[in-house]
Amino acid sequence: MSLHVLVVDDSPVMRKMVIRVLGMSGLPIESVHEACQGREALDVLAREGNINLGLFDVNMPVLNGEELVVQIRAEPRIAALPVIMVSTEGSAERIERLKRLGAAFIRKPFGPEALLDAIISATGG
Amino acid sequence: MNAEWKAALARAVREVFENLCFMLPSPSSVSIPPERLEPASLSRVILAVDFSGAGRGALHLTLPDSMIAPVASAMLGEDGPLELSEQYDAVCELANIVCGNVLPLIAGDRAVFDLASPRVIATMDTDLGDNFDASARVLLDDGLVCAAISLEFATAQGAA
Numbered sequence: 230m231s232l233h234v235l236v237v238d239d240s241p242v243m244r245k246m247v248i249r250v251l252g253m254s255g256l257p258i259e260s261v262h263e264a265c266q267g268r269e270a271l272d273v274l275a276r277e278g279n280i281n282l283g284l285f286d287v288n289m290p291v292l293n294g295e296e297l298v299v300q301i302r303a304e305p306r307i308a309a310l311p312v313i314m315v316s317t318e319g320s321a322e323r324i325e326r327l328k329r330l331g332a333a334f335i336r337k338p339f340g341p342e343a344l345l346d347a348i349i350s351a352t353g354g
Numbered sequence: 355m356n357a358e359w360k361a362a363l364a365r366a367v368r369e370v371f372e373n374l375c376f377m378l379p380s381p382s383s384v385s386i387p388p389e390r391l392e393p394a395s396l397s398r399v400i401l402a403v404d405f406s407g408a409g410r411g412a413l414h415l416t417l418p419d420s421m422i423a424p425v426a427s428a429m430l431g432e433d434g435p436l437e438l439s440e441q442y443d444a445v446c447e448l449a450n451i452v453c454g455n456v457l458p459l460i461a462g463d464r465a466v467f468d469l470a471s472p473r474v475i476a477t478m479d480t481d482l483g484d485n486f487d488a489s490a491r492v493l494l495d496d497g498l499v500c501a502a503i504s505l506e507f508a509t510a511q512g513a514a
Contacts, residue, residue, distance in 0.1 A: 242430065242443040246374075249431045288469070317454025320466045337451045338373040 231259035233279045237270040237297065238286035238315070243337075247284055247315060253341040256348065267292025271300060274307050282348065285332075287316040287323070298330045311351035315339075359488035362459035363501040367415075367492045370452045371499065375428035380493040399442075401449035402475045405457065408465035411505035413453040414475070414486070417445070421497045446472035452501060460505065 234251060238244045244263050251258055262277055264270040266289040274280055283301070287294040294314050302308050312332040316323070319336040327334050333351040335343055371377040397419040404412045417425070426436050426444035436444075449472045457467050489502035 240443065240447055242440065242447050245430050246447075317451045318467060318469060319454070319458065319463075321463045322466055337454065338370055340373060 230281070231257045232282050233260045233262070233277070234258060234282045234284060235262045235264065235270060235273055235277075235280045236284045237264045237267065237289070237294070239265050239289045240286070241265075243286065243315075250339065250341055250344050251284075254345050254348070255341070256345070266290050267294065267297035267300070270297055274301070274310070280307075280310065282352065283310055283312040285312060285314055287314055287318065295326065295330065298327070298332050302330060311348075311353075313344075313347045313351045356488045359460050359503060359505075360490045362456050363488060363490035363503060364492050366452050366456035366459060367490065367499055367501050370448065370455060371425075371492070371494055374448060374451065375425050377425070377428065377494045377496050380495050399445065399474060400476045401446055401472055403449050403453040403472045404470040405453060405467045406470075407467040407508070408461055409457075409467070409505045409507040411487075411503060413449065413456065414500075414502045415445075415449040415452055416500040416502075418497045421499075424496055442474060446474065456501070456503065457505075460503070461507070 236244050236247050236251075238247065248261055251261065260279075262273050262280060264273050268291045270283070270285070271292070285294040285297055292300070294316070298312055298314070301310055301312065314327050314332045314334050315337060316334070317337045319334065324334045333347045335347040368379050372379075398416050399419055399422060401415045402412055422441050422445055423436070425448065426441040427433070429444045429448065430436065430440075450469060453469055457465065461467070486502035486504045489500060491498060491500045
């Protein structure tokens with residue numbers, strides 16, 4: 230299956246890094262879309278109908294990563310979107326909360342192998 | 355100076371620089387030879403990350419100006435020159451990631467912290483150490499990186 234990925238992070242540098250690691254993963258990446266915060270991400274999801282993987286930062290202005298996932302899960306059209314949350318802060322409490330939202334978690338820094346594992350976890354293989 | 359926190363700082367710096375920038379600790383990093391200690395006049399950049407939550411404090415990461423461009427290029431996989439602003443954005447993210455990695459090593463996995471946006475606090479020569487609870491120096495092949503942390507727990511919690 231080809232991947233159409235939405236990368237959401239308020240840092241352009243981090244978006245670039247995540248996209249770079251995605252490219253190194255060997256996965257069939259068909260397209261990559263970017264957004265700098267959750268509200269913009271929802272606009273991209275509404276506009277682009279084929280996105281099938283989300284890589285979201287946790288801490289973002291306007292609408293943070295967790296709030297973004299809550300909104301996605303509440304919207305039937307995109308509720309099943311596989312999501313991986315990317316963060317420097319990986320407290321057990323936060324990871325448990327994200328799991329309850331049906332999101333996988335990956336902690337920075339990460340390489341292609343860890344990202345691949347997270348994608349498998351998020352997409353169910 | 356807290357020895358466990360110092361070890362945690364050194365570990366976080368080594369792991370983040372290795373994983374993000376492919377920069378390895380120098381073989382002599384256990385004991386830094388005097389000739390590898392950089393002169394006090396060397397121009398450095400200091401990056402600060404304030405945090406709150408389970409504890410309040412700040413992490414400072416210091417590296418020579420000469421490392422900024424290679425660190426940013428390595429992080430972003432760019433061979434060509436990067437804009438200066440992009441270079442600084444990259445090293446700020448690096449400081450953020452070091453901070454995010456060192457706090458669980460010090461406070462444990464259950465402690466929740468909120469990290470503020472990283473900022474450049476100085477580009478002049480400034481000594482770190484006295485105002486912090488712990489500091490560590492890691493000699494990489496590309497230069498000497500210093501990290502220092504001040505942390506006051508919100509409760510009576512101690513180091514994990």
